[in-house]
Amino acid sequence: MDAFKILVDALAHNTIIQLVVIAVVMDTLFGAGRALKQHKFNSSVGIDGAIRKISMLVSLVFLAVIDRLVHINLIGFIPEEARAYFPQSISTIGLAEFFGLLYLCYEVVSILKNMALCGLPVKKLWEAVRKFLGKYTEELPDTEEQDAREEQQKIIAVATDNIPEGALEENTDGTVKVFNAEGQVVGNMAKEAAEALAANASEIKIEQ
Secondary structure, three states: OHHHHHHHHHHHOOHHHHHHHHHHHHHHHHHHHHHHHHOOOOHHHHHHHHHHHHHHHHHHHHHHHHHHHOOOOOHHHOOHHHHOOOOOOOOOOOHHHHHHHHHHHHHHHHHHHHHHHOOOOOHHHHHHHHHHHOOOOOOOOOHHHHHHHHHHOOOEEEEOOOOOOOOOOEOOOOEEEEEOOOOOEEEEEEHHHHHHHHHOOOEEEEOO
């Protein structure tokens, strides 16, 4: 029990880990704000992000345990140019702090991106920070790839009066017909899957 209290105290008073926790909360809030603004709430993307953030925090706890058992100093792995920004009192960097710095870099870039997409005037700052941090680590969020993935996952529904024949009918096996843009039948889909797609539509276009 004493060892557990010591570990909790060490985590609670570690500045880098405190910053990581704050960054995770900020990224979550601004990410939710971005999704609200863009009407892009996506359960799979949200779950992936939550798993990543929880994994970050859990890994820091385990790394802090290793730091208590084995004292490892990784400050030599940090470029001297980056070390110049550290307070002079910092002479050792343990496993938890080393990975905490990596996670912090990742989260800072993600926070600034979400802030920019929320409409805040930080786009140039986001690009400058991403370029600066990119000199020291490649483990930064690939925002272009992420945006492309989100675009692929976008579901667009079309509201129209030109309903193909049989579109509102259910097949005898419980499936419904799937139509292409020209109104031609291209296959069948389970009714539940079709309803789920309609419920998760991220954009609705009204056909004139």
